[in-house]
Structure formats: C-alpha cells, structure tokens
Amino acid sequence: MAEPTAKTEHYVGVDLGGTKILAGVFDDKLNCLARTKMSTKAERGPEEVIERIARCVRDAVDEFDLDLKQVRGVGLGAPGAVDAEAGRVIIAPNLQWQDVPLKKLLEKQLGGVPVAVENDCNSATLGIFEKELQCKPRHMIGVFIGTGVGGGIILDGKLYSGFNGTAGEVGHMVIAVGGPKCNCGNRGCFEAVASRTAIFRSLHAAVKDGQKTVLTEMLGPDLNDLRSGDLRKALRKGDKLVEKVIEDAAEYTGIAVANLINIFNPEIVVLGGGVIDALGDEMMAVIVETAQDYALSGTSKGIQIVASKEGDDAGIIGAAVLARRAAK
Numbered sequence: 116m117a118e119p120t121a122k123t124e125h126y127v128g129v130d131l132g133g134t135k136i137l138a139g140v141f142d143d144k145l146n147c148l149a150r151t152k153m154s155t156k157a158e159r160g161p162e163e164v165i166e167r168i169a170r171c172v173r174d175a176v177d178e179f180d181l182d183l184k185q186v187r188g189v190g191l192g193a194p195g196a197v198d199a200e201a202g203r204v205i206i207a208p209n210l211q212w213q214d215v216p217l218k219k220l221l222e223k224q225l226g227g228v229p230v231a232v233e234n235d236c237n238s239a240t241l242g243i244f245e246k247e248l249q250c251k252p253r254h255m256i257g258v259f260i261g262t263g264v265g266g267g268i269i270l271d272g273k274l275y276s277g278f279n280g281t282a283g284e285v286g287h288m289v290i291a292v293g294g295p296k297c298n299c300g301n302r303g304c305f306e307a308v309a310s311r312t313a314i315f316r317s318l319h320a321a322v323k324d325g326q327k328t329v330l331t332e333m334l335g336p337d338l339n340d341l342r343s344g345d346l347r348k349a350l351r352k353g354d355k356l357v358e359k360v361i362e363d364a365a366e367y368t369g370i371a372v373a374n375l376i377n378i379f380n381p382e383i384v385v386l387g388g389g390v391i392d393a394l395g396d397e398m399m400a401v402i403v404e405t406a407q408d409y410a411l412s413g414t415s416k417g418i419q420i421v422a423s424k425e426g427d428d429a430g431i432i433g434a435a436v437l438a439r440r441a442a443k
Contacts, residue, residue, distance in 0.1 A: 125181060126438035127172050128242075129191040130235060130430030133157060133209035133262035136168055138175040139431035140186075143439060145246050147428060149179035157210045164210070165217065169224035188229040190437030192238030192430050193217060194263060196281040202232040205281070208298035209263050231441040235259075235430055237274055237283055240267025242433025243385050243423050254381040258285055258372065259388035259429075260364075263298070264306040268379065286310070290370050305371045309364040311390050315341055317360045328356040343393035350397055364390075365398040369405020376410045376418060387423035395422040 123142050130137040132155060139150040151174040153167055168191070176183055195207030202218020204210075221230045233241075240257030244250060250272065257267040264286030268275040276282050286306035287299050294303030295313065307313055319338060322331060329352050330338055333345060349357040372384050384406075391398065403420045423429055 124187050124439075124442070125179075125185055126435045126442070127175060127186055127189045128238075128431035128434030128436075128438060129168060129172060129189060130238070130427075130434060131155065131164075131168060131191060131193045131210075132235065132430075133194060136164075136171045137427060137431055138168075138171040139428070139435065140175050140179045140181065141432070141435035141439075145432055145435055145439075147431070149175050150431065151175040151178060155210070161210075161212055161215045162220070165220045165224060168221060172225060183225060183228055186228055187442040188231060188438035189221070189225065190231045190233070190238065190434035190439075190441070191217070191221065192233055192235035192434045192437075194235050194265065196284065197232060197234040197237075198280055199231075199233045199237075199276065200280065202230065204232075229438075229441060231434075231437040233434075233437050234265065234267070234281075234283065236265030237267040237276070238433035238437060239387060239429040240269060240283075240385075240433065241274060241436045242429040242431070243387065243425055244269050245436050246432050247423060247425050247429075248383070248385075252382040254379065256285075256375050256379060256381045256384045257423075257429075258368070258375070258384060258386050260310060260368065260386065260390040261388035262311055264304075264310045264388075266375075269381075270379070285371060285375065288371060288374060290367055290374070305367065309367040309371070309390075311343060314346070314360055314364050314390070317363070318357070321356055321360070326356050329354050330357065343389055347393055347397070350394075361394060361397055362401055365401035366405045368398070369402045370409050372402060372406040372420060373409030373415075376406065376415050380414060381418065383419040383421065385421055385423050387425065387429050389427070391422050392426050 136153045140148045153171045196205040204215040218230045218232045236259045255269040266283045266285030287304045289303045291303035295307045297304035297307035
C-alpha cells in the first residue's frame with residue numbers, strides 16, 4: 116500500500132445502500148486507496164445508520180493510516196429522493212427514511228469534516244462518467260439495479276437534476292400497469308418488477324406455489340439467506356424457474372431502457388448495481404435485444420447499452436467526485 120504524502124489530497128466516498136455501507140479513500144486522481152464495508156441495519160433508524168456511516172468512514176481512513184483531519188471532504192450517495200443543496204434525504208423508501216438532515220448529522224459525527232450528499236445513483240453515474248468514460252459522452256444515462264432500482268442522467272456533460280432536484284428516479288417509471296406493489300406505494304414500477312427484491316419475491320412466490328428449483332436444495336424450502344450469487348449457481352445448473360424469473364427481469368429492464376432512449380436519446384446507457392454485477396452475463400443480451408425491439412425505429416442506432424466495469428466501486432468513486440467538487 117502506498118504511503119500517504121503531504122502533497123496528495125484525500126477524499127472519502129460513501130455509498131449508502133439498503134443493505135450495506137461501502138466507504139473508500141481516494142486520491143485526487145480518483146484512485147481507490149482503501150475501502151471498508153459494513154451492513155446498513157436500516158431497521159435501527161436514521162441516527163444509528165448515520166453512526167454506522169461515520170464508523171465506516173473512520174475505518175476506511177484508518178485503513179490507509181490517515182487521520183480524519185487529512186481528509187478534505189466526504190461525499191455520500193444516499194438512496195431515494197435527495198435535496199443535494201441542503202444535504203437532506205427527502206424520502207428513501209428502502210431505508211424507511213423521511214426528511215433526514217444527513218449532511219448536518221454526519222458532519223457532526225465526523226467532527227466537522229465537510230460532507231456533500233447526492234442521490235446514490237446520481238453519484239454512481241458521476242463515478243462512471245468521470246472515471247470509466249473519462250467524461251467523453253455528452254449525454255449518458257445510468258441505470259442501477261440492486262435492492263431497488265435507480266438512475267442518473269448526464270446531459271451536455273452535466274448531471275441533470277430537474278426542477279426539484281429529484282430527476283433520474285427511473286425505478287419508479289410504471290412499466291407493468293397493475294403489477295406488483297412497489298415500496299413507493301404505486302404498482303408496476305420498474306423497481307417492483309426487476310430489482311433484486313422483485314426477483315427474490317417472484318422466486319419465493321413460485322416455490323410457495325409448488326414450482327421446482329435447485330435453490331430449495333441449496334438453501335432449504337424457505338430460501339433463507341438467498342443471494343444474487345445463488346441465482347448464478349442455479350443458472351449454471353440449468354434451473355428453469357430461475358432462468359425464467361431472470362429473463363423476465365431482463366425484459367422489463369430492456370423496456371425501461373427503451374423508454375429512456377426514446378425520451379433522452381443518449382450516446383450510451385450504462386447498467387450497474389448488484390444484480391448486473393452478479394448476473395450481467397446472463398441478462399445483458401436480453402436487455403439489449405429488448406431495448407432495441409421497444410425503442411422507436413431508427414432512434415437507437417449507434418447508442419451503446421453496456422454494463423459498467425466499475426462494479427460496486429461506481430458509487431464510492433462518484434461520491435469521491437462529489438467531495439472533490441465541493442472542496443474546490
């Protein structure tokens with residue numbers, strides 16, 4: 116591990132998810148120098164989660180033998196609708212948060228280190244745009260499929276946040292009218308039919324209905340501790356039920372991508388998040404084919420639809436970008 120130098124400026128990027136908190140220490144060239152991970156434990160409420168975020172930041176900084184005083188800023192991507200200017204989480208259904216002054220509370224926990232807050236998927240989109248794509252495309256859409264589904268929009272090289280600062284909530288496009296209930300209260304949202312939560316719910320319902328899957332042999336009849344990696348193992352064993360559920364989620368994702376292409380006509384749509392990391396090899400071909408089928412004829416020509424190479428790091432890289440921007 117490289118020694119910290121006096122000349123290098125350091126930033127911490129944090130990705131706050133429904134199930135885990137990931138923190139990374141970065142230099143000013145966005146190289147990740149150290150990282151730590153912790154479970155979110157959202158059921159304990161905002162104050163305890165914010166304490167856990169602070170602990171995760173301190174652990175990452177300590178991992179690289181730095182002191183918090185040597186960190187110029189902390190950036191944080193939070194799920195749900197975020198007022199970035201005020202640093203507040205307006206609503207985060209997957210955390211059960213409403214109107215949480217995250218910036219203020221985290222700065223207090225971190226002894227006054229400046230904190231910049233943004234929607235987690237906006238943050239991940241920024242990370243991919245700056246590090247993976249080197250700021251080359253003028254127009255880009257990020258779509259992230261994990262516990263929930265979110266997105267980010269880059270127009271003319273800048274993050275587009277919309278009138279109320281909440282643009283990019285692609286997970287709440289309704290793409291299956293009358294479909295399953297979503298955490299936001301609507302039915303048939305993209306998130307309700309293609310997220311990891313939706314995939315797991317479909318599998319639980321199918322098993323309860325008597326359908327066969329090797330997952331019950333691997334995990335027991337209740338599918339306790341089901342993970343995305345288990346789905347990959349089941350697919351390798353030729354599991355027809357898992358194959359069908361994953362294909363359905365991929366098709367819904369393709370429809371959502373087509374809608375975004377029809378509206379924004381970006382140069383590139385980048386997919387990321389835990390589900391794509393684990394199952395991208397199985398899903399991407401279906402996503403691309405479906406998107407091309409549903410996009411308005413001729414409009415998708417030359418548009419790339421790809422999986423991000425940054426994986427889990429996109430969120431923390433983007434959060435480090437936020438911290439670096441805020442410090443300038």
